[in-house]
Amino acid sequence: xxxxxxxxxxxxxxxxxxxxxxxxxxxxxxxxxxxxxxxxxxxxxxxxxxxxxxxxxxxxxxxxxxxxxxxxxxxxxxxxxxxxxxxxxxxxxxxxxxxxxxxxxxxxxxxxxxxxxxxxxxxxxxxxxxxxxxxxxxxxxxxxxxxxxxxxxxxxxxxxxxxxxxxxxxxxxxxxxxxxxxxxxxxxxxxxxxxxxxxxxxxxxxxxxxxxxxxxxxxxxxxxxxxxxxxxxxxxxxxxxxxxxxxxxxxxxxxxxxxxxxxxxxxxxxxxxxxxxxxxxxxxxxxxxxxxxxxxxxxxxxxxxxxxxxxxxxxxxxxxxxxxxxxxxxxxxxxxxxxxxxxx
Amino acid sequence: xxxxxxxxxxxxxxxxxxxxxxxxxxxxxxxxxxxxxxxxxxxxxxxxxxxxxxxxxxxxxxxxxxxxxxxxxxxxxxxxxxxxxxxxxxxxxxxxxxxxxxxxxxxxxxxxxxxxxxxxxxxxxxxxxxxxxxxxxxxxxxxxxxxxxxxxxxxxxxxxxxxxxxxxxxxxxxxxxxxxxxxxxxxxxxxxxxxxxxxxxxxxxxxxxxxxxxxxxxxxxxxxxxxxxxxxxxxxxxxxxxxxxxxxxxxxxxx
Numbered sequence: 001x002x003x004x005x006x007x008x009x010x011x012x013x014x015x016x017x018x019x020x021x022x023x024x025x026x027x028x029x030x031x032x033x034x035x036x037x038x039x040x041x042x043x044x045x046x047x048x049x050x051x052x053x054x055x056x057x058x059x060x061x062x063x064x065x066x067x068x069x070x071x072x073x074x075x076x077x078x079x080x081x082x083x084x085x086x087x088x089x090x091x092x093x094x095x096x097x098x099x100x101x102x103x104x105x106x107x108x109x110x111x112x113x114x115x116x117x118x119x120x121x122x123x124x125x126x127x128x129x130x131x132x133x134x135x136x137x138x139x140x141x142x143x144x145x146x147x148x149x150x151x152x153x154x155x156x157x158x159x160x161x162x163x164x165x166x167x168x169x170x171x172x173x174x175x176x177x178x179x180x181x182x183x184x185x186x187x188x189x190x191x192x193x194x195x196x197x198x199x200x201x202x203x204x205x206x207x208x209x210x211x212x213x214x215x216x217x218x219x220x221x222x223x224x225x226x227x228x229x230x231x232x233x234x235x236x237x238x239x240x241x242x243x244x245x246x247x248x249x250x251x252x253x254x255x256x257x258x259x260x261x262x263x264x265x266x267x268x269x270x271x272x273x274x275x276x277x278x279x280x281x282x283x284x285x286x287x288x289x290x291x292x293x294x295x296x297x298x299x300x301x302x303x304x305x306x307x308x309x310x311x312x313x314x315x316x317x318x319x320x321x322x323x324x325x326x327x328x329x330x331x332x333x334x335x336x337x338x339x340x341x342x343x344x
Numbered sequence: 345x346x347x348x349x350x351x352x353x354x355x356x357x358x359x360x361x362x363x364x365x366x367x368x369x370x371x372x373x374x375x376x377x378x379x380x381x382x383x384x385x386x387x388x389x390x391x392x393x394x395x396x397x398x399x400x401x402x403x404x405x406x407x408x409x410x411x412x413x414x415x416x417x418x419x420x421x422x423x424x425x426x427x428x429x430x431x432x433x434x435x436x437x438x439x440x441x442x443x444x445x446x447x448x449x450x451x452x453x454x455x456x457x458x459x460x461x462x463x464x465x466x467x468x469x470x471x472x473x474x475x476x477x478x479x480x481x482x483x484x485x486x487x488x489x490x491x492x493x494x495x496x497x498x499x500x501x502x503x504x505x506x507x508x509x510x511x512x513x514x515x516x517x518x519x520x521x522x523x524x525x526x527x528x529x530x531x532x533x534x535x536x537x538x539x540x541x542x543x544x545x546x547x548x549x550x551x552x553x554x555x556x557x558x559x560x561x562x563x564x565x566x567x568x569x570x571x572x573x574x575x576x577x578x579x580x581x582x583x584x585x586x587x588x589x590x591x592x593x594x595x596x597x598x599x
Contacts, residue, residue: 074437099439110430114362126354127440129347155365171434 025088026052026178026210028073033082035068042068043079044234050212050227052178055205057225057242058214061325065234066214067107070183073212074104087179087210100128103172103180107187109164110171113157117148117167120156121174128175135174142170146200162193169200180204182213186220198223218324222246230324238328249319249327252293254300256286259310270307271300290316348441355448359422360455369418373460377411378467384531385471392532397562404468405485405557406530408461409550412493413521415457416500419449420513423504446592450497457493461486476563485560488573492553495580496521502588529554549576 030048034041042065050056060066071077073084075095084091087101111120118139125135143152146166151159156167165185172180182201186194201224205211215221221228222242229239238245254274258267267286268279274296279288290296297314304311363369384407389399426432426445435445465473475482500517507513527541528534528550534542545551549572556573559566 071433076433076436096439099437102437104434104437106430106433108430110434112358112362112431113429114365115358119358119361123354123358124434124438127351127435127438129439 026208027085027087028056028179028210028212029083029085030069030073031083033069033072033079033084035072035077035079041234043072045082046231046234046236048212048229048236050210052210053205053208054226055201055211055213055224057221057228058212058231059216059218059221059228059324060214060231061216064231066231067183068234069231070104070106070181070212070214074102074181075099100175101177101179103175103177105165105168105172105180105182105185107184109161109168111156111164111167114155116153116155117143117159117170118152120167121171124171124174138174142173146170160193162189162196165189165193165197166200169197173204177209179210180212182211184214184216187216194220218319230328232325232329238324245324246319249324252290252296252319253317254288254290254296255313255315255317256300256304256311257284257313258286259312262310266307266309267304267311270303270309274299274303287317348444348447351441351444352447352451355444356452356455359418359449359452363456372417373415373456374463377407377460377464380411381407381464381467381471388531393536394533398472400468400472401474401562402533402558403531404464404473405561406528406554408464408489409492409554409557410525410530411460411464412457412489413496413525413550414517415453415460415493416450416497417514417517418456419453419497420500420504420507420517421510423449423501424507424510424513427505428509442593443589446498446501446588450494450501453497454490454494457490458486461489475561477561481560484570485557488553488556488560488570488577491577492573495577495584498581498584498588502584502591505588505591524548525550549573549580552576 028048028050030046033043033046035043044065046065046069048056048058048069058066058069068077072079073086073091075091075098078092086098089098089101091098111117112123115123118136121139121142122132122135125138126132128135130138140152143149146169148163148166148170151163156164159167169182169185172182185201186197189197198220201211201213205224211224213221213224225242227239228242228245229236230245231237238248240248254271256267256271258264264281264284264286268281268288271279271286271288275288275290277289279286281287293316296316300314301311304314381403384403385400389403392399394402423432423446426435432445436442477485500513503517503520504513507516527537527545528548529545530550534545534551537545552569552572553576555564555569556566558564559569
């Protein structure tokens, strides 16, 4: 996986048009927002902050309140309490004006399946108040940029999942919004489409767009976000840079499956110098957190070889969302998912 | 205000452009009504006695009214799909006129209703339907049909926003509208029905609209039917348009 700095460089290529997204105030500031549905507090005093031109990742399991948060910030829902300022505007008082400044791409690629890609984008442009010619020109520009020129004349129902997401994202960008909200933009995508979408998002950020992105995936937040807010049961339970968060969780872990009959404690002893913490054993596997990903496996193999211990399997495990939740809350991310399909 | 008009037209255009690409809907406007006309005229028609009229003359105004009431189905199904697929969220995040989504929907129904009226009138003329009316009366008949159809589009708009899926929009609408159209003067003379049904049929707006159409197109005695049809249409509109708009705000915002 490339580091953040590298990926920004490589993402220059697919960006054809420079988005003037950096103009004006493009910050997001959410203070004490509460939103209830009946007895359920979907948002229970949420604070979020994103500086202009940065990416704020909102990380959480299904049902944590991520989508509700996006919906109050994009004027789709009125909060019960709290204040939301986006791009210098109040999301409740100045809702109409704010809609001119934001783009939204939701969980379900919200495109009209019976319209072609070009027609979808033209329609959105005209609903932003562009005349037909301007809307068509902007649609053509976006199709080009999102590699949909060939598919632009076909009904969107013939598109693959990745193409739909690109079209959806393009629709969110029609008016060149300085602030972009992406609600789980890559859920359900195959790894290749996911990577392509990441690069597109990085391109937008490089052009100065402020992005708020919700995700269930730690690696996605890690790669794209400047800051991450972890949300659970309608509350922000942790926030910071990806590195700060990973420090809390313990970073990556080396996992070793000793060979049949091998001395497990010998494995642990051989590897102990590699970590600040004591290796522990779980289900017959030896696990230890490592600071440095690079070279960790090679070093471990060398040490084990020198110690003369046989090994069946060795690998690095990244901290997952579950690890984050286990560390921060003491419960797993998925256990409240039963009977709740959507994040509302 | 001009944004409301232009946004409504954009949405209406969107609904109409996609129509030819959904062949099942296009069939619903064309082949299905023709099939019903042929069934009624040639299968049931011989057994139904309509004193003073050939059955085909009696039937055409009735079946057109039935059809136009069902024309709003497209609105119910379309709105429900837009809700479930997140398009309503997209629209609501745009700086567009809020009522335009519903206004555009129902406006495009007027176009498709016009299309299906023409298809049915042409079918009728081919199998022996005759106007007994002046040009003004024929045009006035079209006017009442489109007004009544427009009013029903709002009923279906409301329906499309309260049901959970396009399929249930379909079946709930069918269960609600089907008896209304059949217990009316649309297909058989009302005085051939049992007393209870006659009482219902006489106050049924469908009977009133069908009678208005027969008065305008066949020269049947009008009574109060023409005014009644207009008043009913406006009343339905006045009740269901605000209901649909309120439901739209709630359905879209509350999810």
